[in-house]
Amino acid sequence: MHEEYREQEQGSPGSDYRLVAGTDGGQTKTVTVLADLRGRCLGAGFSGPANHITEPGGPERCRRAVREALEGAWRDASRGRREGGMLEDFLVAAAYGMSGGNDAMASIIRSEIRASRGVFVYHDSFTAWMAALAGRPGIVVIGGTGSVAYARNHAGEEAATGGWGHLMGDEGSGYWVAFQALSAATRAQDGRGPATLLVEELPAVVGKRDLSELHGWIYSAAGRPQYAGLAAAVGRAAARGDRVALDLLATAGQHLADLAVTVARKLTWEEKPVLISYVGGLFNSGDPLLSSFRARIEQALGNEARVVAPRLHPVGGALLLALRAAGIEPGEQVLDQLEVTLPRVLERRQAQNPAAAGHS
Amino acid sequence: MHEEYREQEQGSPGSDYRLVAGTDGGQTKTVTVLADLRGRCLGAGFSGPANHITEPGGPERCRRAVREALEGAWRDASRGRREGGMLEDFLVAAAYGMSGGNDAMASIIRSEIRASRGVFVYHDSFTAWMAALAGRPGIVVIGGTGSVAYARNHAGEEAATGGWGHLMGDEGSGYWVAFQALSAATRAQDGRGPATLLVEELPAVVGKRDLSELHGWIYSAAGRPQYAGLAAAVGRAAARGDRVALDLLATAGQHLADLAVTVARKLTWEEKPVLISYVGGLFNSGDPLLSSFRARIEQALGNEARVVAPRLHPVGGALLLALRAAGIEPGEQVLDQLEVTLPRVLERRQAQNPAAAGHS
Incomplete structure (x- = not known):
């Protein structure tokens, strides 16, 4: 589909080639995707985390990360194009959903990135909600390095629960x-406790031989996102039938459901059932987590709520917001385009650069 | 008793005034106590933590901390003495029980401190065991900032369990x-969870108004020991009958008991019951923890083990080792002296300097 499109565009170079950029800035990495105004994703770029701006060198790292991800996406989108041109000539709007987003981060990003209709910076809970529910009222639960639930109703009223950070x-x-x-x-x-395959799966997931080797890595090399990434071992152990891992995923699912249930009660909802979706690496741990998540929500809210799979990858939420800023109110056709083309560009780029995959 | 002693000593200045120093170096503070060769404690000194030697500036901080604590103890022991003299003229032996003790730390301490019969550096599990059981075979469970169980049998064989650190x-x-x-x-x-007085006790224990204010402190100012010190709020909430806090203390007691039970099984014991003692701030949380600790051990080991209160403060273990290095094999009389005079000097000094108290 993308190839087709490029052929068409080359007939009318420049004038019609208008782009929007969407970015998902997590604790592990930054992902930017460029799409045309019909929602067709053309290229993706990755860089490191942009959210540690209170640390020494943080603002510079943020600046570099957003720049690098956008340039990567532009190179990716431009591959095979015969004419040149600068991204700035084509970029209509850019939207950023940033983990730990704040005013300082927003002004760094806005000073670094240029787009004719503007650069917009949001908290990543909002863009994740936009992606998961495509802007419909409801709730998104984020189970990534951290956890939080974000809700928005028909009136545009917002609420959040959780998000206290790893120490609280x-x-x-x-x-x-x-x-x-x-x-x-x-x-x-x-x-001291029941036997579990986690004894081997936890070291294995980061290429260590045993818990002692893992100990050295955790206390010297691993940052918080790398540490959180060890959670992937639980899914692996659970897939092998490990009881300890299965129970742990079920408990995690219940905690994530409790976030949704609590935030659901903070707002009034014009329509029932309230839609509840989810996003983040934890939800990729497999069925034991998701089924306990569903069961707990059903137990607490019955027919008042319905769990739905997320419609788009979180970066899709930023793309929808950028399209809106570009004057496009994204309808079903645009959503369909994003739904098909977004996973395609992300997967293609991740296959080229496996380090860009992983926990978000 | 100390006053009496000082009067006697002043009759024969110098010659008989021989001292040993014992030090307990934890994650929060360093405590040094000076005692005479009969086990009478004469003075105490406090300083900051000495164990962070792998951090930038750590070796210098370690050097300063051990020096400061010893000088403080010497000033305390010398108060009211008419003749002067240098500590070095009187110090026969010094023993250090250091959290995270290793060779680098030992050589720093030995290069900084002088004693005629030598300066000895041990891991603090060993000195805590020596203090709690006065050198008798058995087990000590340490519930401080971290947790670990250390065992030593009649043959001098050692074993440890736990101690994986806060991230593992x-x-x-x-x-x-x-x-x-x-x-x-x-x-x-x-x-999202049952109501608990912890909502007010946790902020209160560090002088904050609510969980939001506590959030700011935890993520900007609190180091690991300060964070661990928040555990004191659980004892306070439990004392007010809070169910969540009571359950948490009971669970902590079970975990600490599991350390003891596991390490007990690693060694062979000539005499039964095996003595199990304990030390560290957690065991000051009150009865709910200690009774669940006892119950779990009894359930697992029955008459094979017996929980006994610690005989001496951990720094007493270092004093016993220093006395031994000075050629004194501490008998019951020396132990009795330590038992009476050690809490006295520590409490007096802590009353002078409340910041020196707290979690160890």
Whole structure:
């Protein structure tokens, strides 16, 4: 589909080639995708995390990360194009959904990126909600490095629950699951707790031989996102039938459901059932987590709520917002385009650069 | 008793005034106590943590901390003495029990401190065991910022369990209890979990008004020991009958008991029951923790083990080792002296300098 489109465009170089950029800036990486005004995704670029701006060198890192991801997406979108041109000549609007987004980050991004109709910076809960529900009223639960639920009703009223960070909560997040999994594994290793495959899966997931080697890595090399990434071992152990891992995923699912249930009660809802969707690496852990998530929500809210799969990858939420800023109110046709082309460009680029995959 | 002694000594200045120094170097502070060769404690000094030697500036901080604590103890022991003299003229032996003790730390300490019969550096699990059981075979469970169990049998064989650190385990430690307590409090605040007094006790214990103010402190100012110190709020909430806090202390007690049970099984024991003692701030949380600790051990080991209160403060273990290095094999008389005079000097000094108290 993308090839087709490029052929068409080359007939009328420049004038019609208008683009929007959407970015998802997480604790692990920054992803930018360029799309045309019909929602066809043309290229993706990746860079490191942009959200640590309070750390030494953080603002410069943020600046570099957003620039790099956009340039990567532009190179990707331009591959095979015969005419040149600068991205700035084509970019109509750019929307950023940033983990830990704040005013300082927004002004860094706006000073670095140029788009004719503007550059817009949002908190990533909002863009994740936009992506998962395509702008329909409802709730999104984010189970990434941290955990939080964000809700928005018909009146545009917002509410959030959770998001206390790794030292005060974030139950059901990658960090929390990794913490519980390491506790279970070390207890098993010592003979203080039930045996579990986590003793081998946790080291394996980062290429270590055993818990002692993992110990060295955790206390010297691993940052918070890398530590949270250890949660992937739980899905692997659960897939092998490990009882400890299965129970842990079920508990994580319940915690994530509790976020949704609590935030659902904070707003009034014109239509029922309230839609509840989800996003983030934890929800890729497999069925045990998702089914306990569904069961807990059903138990608490019955027919008042309905769990729906997310419609778009989080970066799609930023693309929808950029399209809106470009004057396009995205209808079903645009959504369909995004739904088909967004996973395609992301997967293609991740296959080229496996390091760009992973926990978000 | 100390006053009496000083009067006697002043009759024969110098010659008989021989001292040993014992030090307990934890993650929060360093405590040094000076005693005479009969086990009478004469003075105490405090300083900051000495164990962060792998951090930038760490070796210098370690050097300063051990020096400061010893000088403080010497000033304290010398108060009211008419003749002067240098500590070095009187110090026969010094023993250090250091959290995270390693060779680098030992050589820093030995290059900084001088004593005629030598300066000895041990891991603090060993000095804590020596203090709690006065050198008798058995087990000590340490529930401080971290958690670990250390065992030593009649043959001098050693074993340890736990001690994986705050990111991999340390169940039942101050860090772990604080983590669980904060999770319970934020869930209660959000309406995701049962109501608990922890919502007010956690901020109060560090002079904050609410969980939002506490959030700011935790993510900007609090180091690991300060964070672990939040565990004190759990004892306070439990004392007010809070169910969540009571359950958490019971769970912590079980985890600490599991450390003891596991390490007990690693060694052979000539005499039964095996003595199991304990030390560290968590065990000051009150009865709910200690009774669940006892119950779990009894359930697992029955008459094979017996829980006994620690005989001396951990710094007493270092004093016993220093006395031994000075050629004194400490008998019951020396132990009795330490038992009476050690709490006295520590409490007097802590009353002078409340900041020196707190979680160890």
